[in-house]
Amino acid sequence: xxxxxxxxxxxxxxxxxxxxxxxxxxxxxxxxxxxxxxxxxxxxxxxxxxxxxxxxxxxxxxxxxxxxxxxxxxxxxxxxxxxxxxxx
Amino acid sequence: xxxxxxxxxxxxxxxxxxxxxxxxxxxxxxxxxxxxxxxxxxxxxxxxxxxxxxxxxxxxxxxxxxxxxxxxxxxxxxxxxxxxxxxxxxxxxxxxxxxxxxxxxxxxxxxxxxxxxxxxxxxxxxxxxxxxxxxxxxxxxxxxxxxxxxxxxxxxxxxxxxxxxxxxxxxxxxxxxxxxxxxxxxxxxxxxxxxxxxxxxxxxxxxxxxxxxxxxxxxxxxxxxxxxxxxxxxxxxxxxxxxxxxxxxxxxxxxxxxxxxxxxxxxxxxxxxxxxxxxxxxxxxxxxxxxxxxxxxxxxxxxxxxxxxxxxxxxxxxxxxxxxxxxxxxxxxxxxxx
Numbered sequence: 001x002x003x004x005x006x007x008x009x010x011x012x013x014x015x016x017x018x019x020x021x022x023x024x025x026x027x028x029x030x031x032x033x034x035x036x037x038x039x040x041x042x043x044x045x046x047x048x049x050x051x052x053x054x055x056x057x058x059x060x061x062x063x064x065x066x067x068x069x070x071x072x073x074x075x076x077x078x079x080x081x082x083x084x085x086x087x088x
Numbered sequence: 089x090x091x092x093x094x095x096x097x098x099x100x101x102x103x104x105x106x107x108x109x110x111x112x113x114x115x116x117x118x119x120x121x122x123x124x125x126x127x128x129x130x131x132x133x134x135x136x137x138x139x140x141x142x143x144x145x146x147x148x149x150x151x152x153x154x155x156x157x158x159x160x161x162x163x164x165x166x167x168x169x170x171x172x173x174x175x176x177x178x179x180x181x182x183x184x185x186x187x188x189x190x191x192x193x194x195x196x197x198x199x200x201x202x203x204x205x206x207x208x209x210x211x212x213x214x215x216x217x218x219x220x221x222x223x224x225x226x227x228x229x230x231x232x233x234x235x236x237x238x239x240x241x242x243x244x245x246x247x248x249x250x251x252x253x254x255x256x257x258x259x260x261x262x263x264x265x266x267x268x269x270x271x272x273x274x275x276x277x278x279x280x281x282x283x284x285x286x287x288x289x290x291x292x293x294x295x296x297x298x299x300x301x302x303x304x305x306x307x308x309x310x311x312x313x314x315x316x317x318x319x320x321x322x323x324x325x326x327x328x329x330x331x332x333x334x335x336x337x338x339x340x341x342x343x344x345x346x347x348x349x350x351x352x353x354x355x356x357x358x359x360x361x362x363x364x365x366x367x368x369x370x371x372x373x374x375x376x377x378x379x380x381x382x383x384x385x386x387x388x389x390x391x392x393x394x395x396x397x398x399x400x401x402x403x404x405x406x407x408x409x410x411x412x413x414x415x416x417x418x419x420x421x422x423x424x425x426x
Contacts, residue, residue, distance in 0.1 A: 010218040011245060012236075012299065012312050013345025014324045046223020048252035048263060048271065052341075070220060070227075078156055082214055 001029065004056040005081060011049045018084050028076075032057065035074050036064040044071035053081070143205035145187060145198030149179050152212040158227060159209065175240050179208040179228060182246035189247075189282050190254065193365075194372055199253040206250070210240050219245050221252035235307040242301035243286045248279035259378040266383040268344035273351040274375055280315055281368045291364060296356055297321060315356045318349030329353045331384075331420030351384065354415040361411035366404040370395050370412065388416050389423060 001024060008015040024032060036055060050070035055077060057064050068077065146166035150159045151173070163176050170177045183206050190196040198204045207225035216229025219239035226249045228240040239245050252275050255261055261271040276298050284294045298321075299312030309322020318327035327349025328334055334350070335343040359367045374394045378387060395409040405411070416422065 009340055009345070011220065011239070011248065012217065013340060014312075014322075015339065044222055046256060047220060048222075048256075048275075049218065049220040049249065050222065051218060051220075070222065075156060078213075085215070 001032075002058040003080075003084065004058075005084065006054040007051050007081070008054075009050060009052045016085075018081075018088055020084070020088075022080075022084065022087075029059070031076055032080065033059065033064055035077055036066040039066040039068060040072045040074070042069050042072040044069070047071060053077070143198070143203045145203045146205045147180055147183050147187075148205055148207045149176050150207065150209045151176065152209050152227070154211050154214050154230075156213050158212075158222075158225065159207070173210075175210040175228070175230065175238050178238070179210050179226075179240040179246070182240065182243050183208055183226075183250060185243060185286055186247045186250045186282055189285060193368065196254070199250060200257040204253075208240065210238075219249050221249045221256075223256065226250065226253075231302060231304075233304070235304055236302050237304060239302055242299060244279035244283040244298055245302060247282035248275040248298070251275040251278040254278075255375060259375045259382070260380050261378065261382060262380050263344060264341040265344075266347065267381050268341050269347035270351065270378070270382060270384070270387055272344050272348035273355070274371065276313065276315060276348060276352050277355050277371050278368070281364060284364060291359060313345075313349070313352070315352040318353050327352070329419065350419050350421070351387070351416075354419045354421070357415035357418055358411050361415070362405040362408050366398075366408055369404060370398060370408060373398065384421055385423065388412075388421050391416075392423070 002021045003018065005018040006015065007017075036057060047070055053068040053073050055064075055066050055068070068074075144166075147164075148162060148166070149164040151161045151163045152158065153160055163173065164171055164180050170180075187198060187206060198206060209225060209227040210230075212227045212229050215232035217231055217236045219226065219228045226246070228238070228245075229236075231237045231239060252271065255271055255274050259271075259274070261267040261274075263271055279298055280294070280296060283289075284291075287294075295311075296316035297311035297314055300310055303309065303311060303322075307322065309325065311321040313325065313327060314321040318329040319325050321327075326335070327346055329349055330353075331350060335346040337343060340346060355367060355371065370391060374387065374390045377390050377394065382390070391412050392409055395404065395412050398404040399406055399408050413422075
């Protein structure tokens with residue numbers, strides 16, 4: 001799957017962008033797309049200096065976009081981001 | 089006159105206008121209403137109602153054990169001695185210094201002036217390059233070791249995050265656009281003030297850098313921001329130092345970490361004229377009278393009002409109001425004359 005991930009804000013205010021392609025197992029793929037299609041609404045409006053995460057994944061001809069913050073980024077997507085940032 | 093019980097039925101835009109005209113009770117009502125609404129929404133999402141727990145301003149340090157949860161393992165609390173973990177002791181000591189500064193300088197009882205406990209979470213996440221305030225507590229990453237190091241180590245970072253908490257309870261500046269840039273500005277102001285106190289520096293000795301202690305030698309720059317020369321701290325630093333270069337894009341909540349460079353530079357200039365302590369007092373007292381949607385011009389207006397009041401009370405230098413006006417003029421902000 002092709003990905004485009006943007007991490008902005010934070011104390012540093014330095015935006016990081018990751019573009020590329022990564023292989024996911026069918027179960028992983030299903031879980032990730034489900035999270036992007038049904039993002040949990042953020043619970044916390046008091047966040048200051050938290051990161052804002054924008055995910056865009058392309059699966060064939062379909063693309064899925066979702067935005068998260070520190071309070072609602074699911075651990076599955078955190079792990080995806082950790083793998084990608086380690087790779088880059 | 090607007091009393092607090094009458095303000096509840098008054099529409100927010102009228103409350104804001106009255107607050108702008110100096111009505112403290114309307115400002116307080118607005119701030120409280122937004123804070124209560126945010127907390128209620130959060131509580132409803134959690135399907136439980138949390139009551140505020142009165143504290144004693146105690147420091148509590150939790151270890152996230154490199155996971156993404158807060159309050160995982162309590163490792164040090166108020167009165168306990170150092171433990172064998174540098175980040176724990178740094179979060180404890182630095183938050184103690186910040187707490188003492190606000191208590192001694194402004195009589196503030198912890199973050200909310202009501203003794204809110206100061207909770208720090210350290211070792212958050214893996215290679216996590218950030219520190220943040222979440223409305224209740226602070227969270228620090230260890231940094232990735234490549235470009236950033238432990239965020240709890242830096243006194244200006246700790247002061248910056250704690251100040252977000254204080255701003256939440258005093259001015260509650262909305263975190264987007266100009267009010268968001270002001271929210272960041274006040275955090276940088278007290279980050280740099282407290283750093284200079286911590287290092288016992290004079291104005292001349294101070295470097296006016298924010299976050300210089302969390303960047304490695306590999307990082308392409310000397311710090312995260314510069315209050316003296318916004319836009320020069322690193323290769324990514326896009327902070328303007330004048331309204332001519334104001335960022336009007338949508339990124340970063342409409343540039344909250346970008347446009348803060350403009351008032352930051354004004355603060356630096358003002359300090360050169362009347363000193364750090366006078367400026368800190370004027371800025372802190374101004375934050376108390378600002379409101380949720382205040383912009384740069386509103387803030388300048390209130391800074392001038394506050395400077396005049398403090399001058400009359402002989403609490404700041406006689407030239408303070410002129411120094412404030414001149415500093416903001418230098419960054420392209422002047423009050424419109426009707």
